[in-house]
Amino acid sequence: MNVPQILATMESSDKDDTKNERPVHLVEREILEQPNVLEQLLKNARGAVEAAAARIRERAPSVFLIAARGSSDNAARYAQYLFGIRHGRVVALASPSMATLYGATLDVRSALVIGVSQSGQSPDILQVIESAQKHGALTLCISNDVQSPLAFASDLTLDIGAGVERAVAATKTYTAELFMFAMLSAALHADNSAWNALARVPEWVDAMLRWPGQTRACAQDMRQSEHWIILGRGYNYATACELALKIQEMAGLVTERFSSADFLHGPIAVVGPGFPVLLCAPTGKALAQFAAVLDELKKRGAHCVILSDDDAFGQRADHWLTLPKDIPEWLSPIVAVVAGQRLALELSRLRGLNPDHPLGLSKVTRTL
């Protein structure tokens, strides 16, 4: 599988009205590269991941602390559920400003501290890792640049190997970060069935890319909306956060994301007739909880976009973005996010923006 093949597949598809199109924007090209990036990652990184897992098992940290910003912080949120549910680990998400602004030194002697940054340049993430290193933590860097300062500062480095990402909005580096965390989970358990499931992720992502028509129709119908709400829960809370960020970045729309549980505690009050709400609801433990949320949204006349493989649930949508079937829930965020990346791209174009150059953003944000 490689990018030209994927494009060829798209072009030969008769299920879609986009068959004669070629990607115009960098971000679309990078979205299309994802199956190939993940396939290469599985092939190239397994050894390094297993070696890192061995070091982590040996140290038996009592807590994982993850430092990241932007899309990488959404990947960290996925990791929080992944290592919590599959490994019983307490996972804390670091607030880098504690170190950079307040000079706080955390007691991390029994912690694994993970820095996630596609560029490996973010000075605040670097400072967290350097401080953790000095105070006795085991440190791990997940990055797209293994020559970066973050990689040099860390005990262990895992290379997501996604190739240079040129568009400002992260797409392939986000899915590669999730995939790397998922590989680490498989390696920590030395779990063969997990590795087998991982091997299928590239084809699921590829399948998601073959039918852009659904997201296009949804974007067309909702092009006038000035705001969106995205809901997720459990593993796919990360998906909701990342899709909200993509729509903000690429389409410049006010987009909120909530855990569907928190949503019922207050924020649902903002939803009125026609308000677009996207539910990230693949098959899994979190799906049953969405029925009550959907009922309440329908009562308020919301425009419900459902991202799911579940037929009964999807058929209740105003727009149903279908997922491939039989994806284990813990891997579904890697696949589900792809539909939303496309939705953000389509909304951006329909609003006359250039999705590669969202107003006023730069690729590496040097937050202190």
Next chain:
Amino acid sequence: MNVPQILATMESSDKDDTKNERPVHLVEREILEQPNVLEQLLKNARGAVEAAAARIRERAPSVFLIAARGSSDNAARYAQYLFGIRHGRVVALASPSMATLYGATLDVRSALVIGVSQSGQSPDILQVIESAQKHGALTLCISNDVQSPLAFASDLTLDIGAGVERAVAATKTYTAELFMFAMLSAALHADNSAWNALARVPEWVDAMLRWPGQTRACAQDMRQSEHWIILGRGYNYATACELALKIQEMAGLVTERFSSADFLHGPIAVVGPGFPVLLCAPTGKALAQFAAVLDELKKRGAHCVILSDDDAFGQRADHWLTLPKDIPEWLSPIVAVVAGQRLALELSRLRGLNPDHPLGLSKVTRTL
């Protein structure tokens, strides 16, 4: 200091155009009760807090894990900075769905697990505490009902004693939860200067309540806006989250909250001319970081509302909501949030809503 006195003070103020008004709504009455609630809390709870602190010091947990929902989750976010910066503690915010949906059992043997719930009824928070108790953690409950299931399930209980909260939107229980965490910090350090600073919080909150005219003028000018963005950083990231929730709940407006650092990583793309952005920026380590954000917002023509005691910064605002001076940054979230509670209340009224009964919300949300 008690509630009638505060009202008397308001009525006799000649600095404001609201002097002949009495609170009409429950939520306004509860907002006005806050100085008294905090004063009583300091008087009544110090012994219990010091006893709890002694138990925590004895156990020397390697990580704090806090489970909460809604406004209490924003209080937990404050605690994350508080115990990180002042005590060097790694603080993780629990995702209750890990236990309730996925049946995950976290390794919490070396953790302090804290459940925060004004009602003490939330079944998901209860499940986190019960599971932690069974698996060897030290457990602490912070609640407004010490007869609640959550209180009975916990090793240690701290009563915020705010009196019954009748309005759906939490106000006095939120500030009381923050204040309880701040007292716990003072007790863990056995820090007399911290206790002295805590003793001044009720008067600062009282001062915030004397000049509702500023927030009223701001709400009047911005009454047509359909969405808001609220920014905070460090200790006052919690303030941004809580104010966003208040505006959602009471005024039914789409409101996003960001760390001002994350904001520059993407979401700023949504801001155009006239877009209202509220900056929670009291004096402190986080303030200097806001200058660049404000420059960028001004460049985009945003309508900047600044919540600050800093004269030079405040004068750059389109609306400046002034804070009392000399509040230590770690206590400023307890005071700053009050201006935003009022803003949400005014926006609610101006939009013809009843702030006591936001559409479709109930006081105790029983999330599973």
